[in-house]
Amino acid sequence: MQYRGHHLSTDGDWRQHVVSLEDPQTGLLAEVVFRAIPGLGVLRSFVRLTNGGAAPVVIEAIASLVTAGLPGSGGGGLDDIDVYWADNDWFAENRWQHRPLRELLPDLDGPPHRAPRRGCFTMTSGGSWSTGQHLPMGAVVDRRDGSTWLWEIEHNGAWHWQVGERAPGLYLALLGPTDAEHQWRLVLGIGESFETVPAALAVSPDGFDDAVARLTRYRRAVRRPHPDHTALSLIYNDYMNTLMGDPTTERLLPLIDAAATVGAEYFCIDAGWYAEQDENWWSTVGVWHPSRSRFPGGIEVVLDHIRSRGMVPGLWLEPEAVGVDSPVAADLPVDAFFQRGGVRLEETGRYHLDLRHPAAVAHLDEVVDRLVRDLGVGYLKLDYNVNIGPGTDSGGTSAGVGLLGHNRALLRWLDGVLDRHPHLVVENCGSGAMRADAAMLARLQVQSTSDQEDLLRYAPIAAAAPVLITPEQCGNWAYPQATFTAEEIGFTLCTGLLGRLYLSGHLDRMNPEQLELVARAVTVHKEIRPSLADAVPFWPAGLPAWDDTSICLGMRTPEASYVVVWHRAGDDTELSLPVDHLAGVPVKAEVLFPPRAEVRLHWDAASARLQVRPAAAPSASLIVLRA
Known part of the structure; x- marks a missing residue:
């Protein structure tokens, strides 16, 4: 697509930059919308497509954000870059993993090729559960200085992201549903428009924890107010x-x-x-x-x-959900349910409402x-x-288009519920x-x-x-x-x-x-x-592994910092936990809960480390650090 112009504007606390593009062959127009709150360190991006041509256009994938310049790009080298992602499962959520980039994308430098490399590292959702297999998040971190790019696709349905290598460095692509991965194939009629799901990118020079802190503040800024x-x-x-x-x-x-x-x-x-x-x-x-x-x-x-x-x-x-034996299954029209080929979809004794x-x-x-x-x-x-799987083809659309339409209708329904009942x-x-x-x-x-x-x-x-x-x-x-x-x-x-x-x-x-x-x-x-x-979170012992015997989570607030230590197994354990934001501060460390916990604490301000000897496993304690 060719550049046609751009526009800068202000919307309350937000700054907005819209870049206009056009495909001269099809007449397809794109507005790439970038939004940010100054000082937050998080970019929100989505794309509006409009068919300005003389014939329908078939869309099989459209990225919400594509960018280069990730850590390690521009001659910095990729040997010290880690890629983060999270596996998710019933009873086993939030299992963050990370591996060196070069184990996922091997170095192919050598004789010049006629085409760029084709491989990339990807994460993709499966079916109608947005987080049923993986989280719609990821990160790249430079081990040398902690520089971190952390991203999230903001969608309650299908999504796909990829990190790949193109000279002179890495690129990142964040997408909602696609044809190849989710059976999403959109026919955009003449004059019709489509907007992608939004995506967010947090950038921090100070490590993964700080990137999460930035994304946490961003989430508070974009969510619906509620007491x-x-x-x-x-x-x-x-x-x-x-x-x-x-x-x-x-x-x-x-x-x-x-x-x-x-x-x-x-x-x-x-x-x-x-x-x-x-x-x-x-x-x-x-x-x-x-x-x-x-x-x-x-x-x-x-x-x-x-x-x-x-x-x-x-x-x-x-x-x-509507059970197959529920009277509602007969009372509502067939088109009010997910279907494929004119037949209602049934999964484990349930039908699925279509909120379109x-x-x-x-x-x-x-x-x-x-x-x-x-x-x-x-x-x-x-x-x-x-x-329920990839979606519904009711109305003559692809299954993925049907699922996206339902997901957006669900969000509108939730907004309506809270509009009518604001204290619910x-x-x-x-x-x-x-x-x-x-x-x-x-x-x-x-x-x-x-x-x-x-x-x-x-x-x-x-x-x-x-x-x-x-x-x-x-x-x-x-x-x-x-x-x-x-x-x-x-x-x-x-x-x-x-x-x-x-x-x-x-x-x-x-x-x-x-x-x-x-x-x-x-x-x-x-x-x-x-x-x-x-509060914003931090992890003094790093993100937990599923089998770790000792696990830590911290919360940083204006008044104090809190740390929970779970000790699941092992005897005579002593932990040395870095709390870098309190370096040089003579804080007092004490156990808030449980009372009379047999936990020994020592704070070393010079090294910014909290020494913890937990009680015998299994045990846990909430510790507060106050100046």
Whole structure:
């Protein structure tokens, strides 16, 4: 395409640069839009295409951002460059990896070739889960000086990125759905326009942690305002290792009392509340009316009890799912569902709503408005448990075009829900964090970080989550049980303290000493949560590996720095943790939680290192560093 001009403008805090391009053969016009807040160190980019020609144009891929000049380019050499990416899976989220670039892109210098090299290193989403296999993020880091480029594709569906080598260095390409990877093939009619999904690029001379800090501030700048982003309301949810989708009035009432006793502010009834006890709730979802057999006096008795204990009631929904045995499957038109070749797509006993269709939107609007209006629900947990594949060809489009259209319609629907109910707190969940992307998190207030049921395995997931999610949105499960030792209770509670403490567990079965330990964690979290709303993460021991015996996560705030140390195995361990931003500062280090923890601490201001000898494994502690 050929350059046609550019335009600079200001939009509030944002500076915008639009570059206009044209393909003289087809008449295809492109506006490449760059947006940034001065001083933030993050660039946002997307592209608008318009067919200004005399015939339709077929688009098979269009990048949101393509750039060269990555670290190591321009004669600096690529031998010291690392590439970062993150694998993601159910129960095993946020597994960051890095390898030397030259192990991924071998040096091919030698006799000149007639064409540039063809290889590149890529990451690609699979199906309708945006984070079901990998995160839509990556980075390149120069080991010599820490220079870092960190990127994110801001989309709740299909995406693809690649890093490759072209003289004189590296290039980066960030894309939404493509034909080759996702069956996305768009026919752009005469006069029609299309806009790519946005992408963000954070650039830092000061290392990976600083790049994440910049991206964290950027995420706060672009997301929808909501009072819960600063309130960090404390939630109890009855699911994890507790009722596991089988709630009744009898089971819930003692849990409600116990949750209120320790200081929870919201109480969410998770899956199963809508299903009769003799039916398969998986294949019958879609109507979203309370079960009569589970709540003989009506679910209102339970919700009223939640309110009487000073908490806000919440319910679980899976809005895009309609069970094959649900009456909704017959009530809505076929075009309100995903389909291929005129046949509704079915996955594990579920159909999938297509929110491009007004009947699907009207159905979900009725459900949400009824629950908020008639039942007084103030919290919704929205789940997404089925990967429906590449999409829907309803309307004669390619499957990928259909999925992109639905994904954008979903975002519009969420905006509409929050426009009508601005104080409703909405959690994003997708079999844990299988759809934990920037597009969803720019709208919703809480993100489930995992469905992981093992407290020891949850630690690396929670520790790495702030690369993807702002700290105040990280809904990290803490599920203490009466059968746990005090150390195990402290371990699981520490998992939630530097994010959004998200409680579960049979608190109703605990003895007074155990309940007091949970209540102490809640008190500590409430004391520090105002500063977490502005905190940026850091990793004193580096990003965690899945099998690390000791794991660390830090939060840097204007008032103090906090570090959680999880010690999963091994005896007589001593950690030396660099906290470089406190170099030369005579800070005081102390354990905030658990009380009476057998942890030895020493701060060396000259080397900016915190020496930690943790208690015997398994154990965890929250440490504060204050000047």
